[in-house]
Amino acid sequence: MKIAQLIFFGFLFILILFSLTTWINYRQMEAVKENTEFVSHSATVVRQSNRFQRNILNVVSSLRAYFLTGDSTFIQAFASARQENENILTELSSMADSAQMPGLRRIQTLNGRWTSEFTHILGDVQRTAVTSKDPVDLSVVYKNEFPIIAKGDVAEDLQAEVRSFINEEYKRREVRKKQLAGSIVSTRRLSFILTFCSIVIGLVIAGFVTYSISKRILRLVQMSNTIAEGNYKVQVEPGRDELGRLALSLNHMARVLDTNISELKRKNGELDQFAHIVSHDLKSPLRGIGNVVEWIEEDHGSELTPKVQEYFGLIKGRLIRAEHLISGILSYARVGKEEMQAETVVLRDLLEEIVGNLAPRPGTELLISPELPVLHTERVPLYQVFDNLISNALKYNDRARPQLAVWHEDHPAYYVFYVQDNGPGISEAYHQKIFQIFQTLQSGESASGTGVGLAIVKKILDARHEKIELSSEPGLGSTFSFTWKKQPEWKR
CATH class of the missing domain: 1.20.120.1730 (Four Helix Bundle (Hemerythrin (Met), subunit A))
Incomplete structure (x- = not known):
């Protein structure tokens, strides 16, 4: 009825x-x-x-x-x-x-x-x-x-x-x-x-009607929750009442989602496979070109004119940038694909490792807070976030005396980390664009970045439902702030 x-x-x-x-x-x-x-x-x-x-x-x-x-x-x-x-x-x-x-x-x-x-x-x-x-x-x-x-x-x-x-x-x-x-x-x-x-x-009639309606709605809610949890094969009995049409719509939606998700997974798998194949196939000829350039310089260095040597330097720079770009694309594709276990991370040691690997130029002033917390979290994603932010802060700082500061704020359920530099700053028009893949502030021959680093940072944080913000003005440096939960979401 x-x-x-x-x-x-x-x-x-x-x-x-x-x-x-x-x-x-x-x-x-x-x-x-x-x-x-x-x-x-x-x-x-x-x-x-x-x-x-x-x-x-x-x-x-x-x-x-x-x-x-x-x-x-x-x-x-x-x-x-x-x-x-x-x-x-x-x-x-x-x-x-x-x-x-x-x-x-x-x-x-x-x-x-x-x-x-x-x-x-x-x-x-x-x-x-x-x-x-x-x-x-x-x-x-x-x-x-x-x-x-x-x-x-x-x-x-x-x-x-x-x-x-x-x-x-x-x-x-x-x-x-x-x-x-x-x-x-x-x-x-x-x-x-x-x-x-x-x-x-x-009261009996009202209770019966309420029970009948709530029972049907509860089934639909349970179905919706099951779909939200990733089970798209679930179906519910439509029934003959008005909610039956809603049940039919949900069943159809579940079938469509199951088909689309399966297709999306297949295409993502193909895309990952394609990225690995392309990166492997691209790196091999790039290494070959680099080797040829080195052989020419070694065997015929004295015969090369200064102009030709300048061109060879540009070629090697472009090869290095291309390799970095390929590595960045692979890193971007891997974000969220690998399951990682939480571990104890001493944040100050992590930052010292990153700075040591980047080898900042002489005269750089590092202001890393001594009170940074010890986290129980996934180490690799957090390393990637700090590595890309610190790398950009050091790479694009054209000041005679570069400065880099890292500190944090403690909140009940999460931390807010800050990475600040005294570099050239970023116009407000680019505050959102820089987080898109392949977006850089430089163009043409002067471009030295790949435009992948901040996109990787954004993807890592989005996958963990974290937030990142930028506070910057041209000529006044930049301050990146992002949240990081104290407990991994899979343990909540």
Whole structure:
């Protein structure tokens, strides 16, 4: 499966899981809302039912007070309580559900009969008071008829129905309260479980995707490191994901590199062989020419004119320069080809050996630091670097009193060595060119160098990842500085 598809389906699964979590939470919240609304609605029903029950008592109290005192204001209180109960029953009718409606209808019926009986008594009393010349004895009515109505069967049935209605509402509300509490607990529990599961599954999917991608990338990195170490035959399984195209590219690159490196090694071998053959074939005729010149000078020296002797001197100089050039080319070709072992090198002894072999002209001032370090390194490359730098410093110094100074700086992982002279100096335009092979500051007949020495120095230092710098101005001498690691790279 491709990485994009794996990531897409992973996110899709997480999205579906979170959507399911949201939907379940919504349903639970709806249940909580429904139970909460029922409890609130039930509280209103109970409150109104209690008002209705209190108003029944108010009706009885108002009529009792009227019959005992004859004060007509109690009739108004009776009418107000009766009307309020009518309004309460109407409101309860709109609020009661199908389970409570039968009981509410019975309450309405009983309340109608009960209040009509009181109304009938009041109507008789009021009509008698209008038609009779004698005042109505309310106490007689209170004793004879009021107890029958106030405490009769209808009144008792009405009170019983109201109590039954309220008790039933209390029971239903308690049930809904328990359901509400259960819904809240269930909502919290489900929310926690689903959220936890979503996080865990999301982490598992993310971990799986990350592992799959990192595993593929790690293989490609390992392949790249193997190629960097010089094994160009390594291949990696392409796979079917997006990284497969990168794997195919790396496999192709490895094959191309293997082919190119093999071809390069073959051509380098041919070039080395060619250099050795050419140097051998060139040195033989050069030696022959030199020998012929010497024989002529020995056998016919007295017969040669000064001009011819001058020409013979030029020929010998060119022969020597050609031999040096051939030797330099061979040395340049050998740089980095031979495996060398590190050994203890006393640098001051090494420099004294180099100076002794070069035999500087009289009057040369040598300033070699007595504090030069003792190194554990490859002796031959270091010898070649110092030999070429010191040789150039002495050869091209045209001062009456040449000076050569060598010192160093100590750093934690490497040394910096300095070779300084008071010669003619080098223009900044040539600071980089002089390290190229066959590049010299002299030209034509005046050229005495081969242009190979500094190229050999640069190649040796580049092969060891070292640096070389030149600080020089015309007429102010030159200072070459180069780094040299304290530990050979192959021991690191």
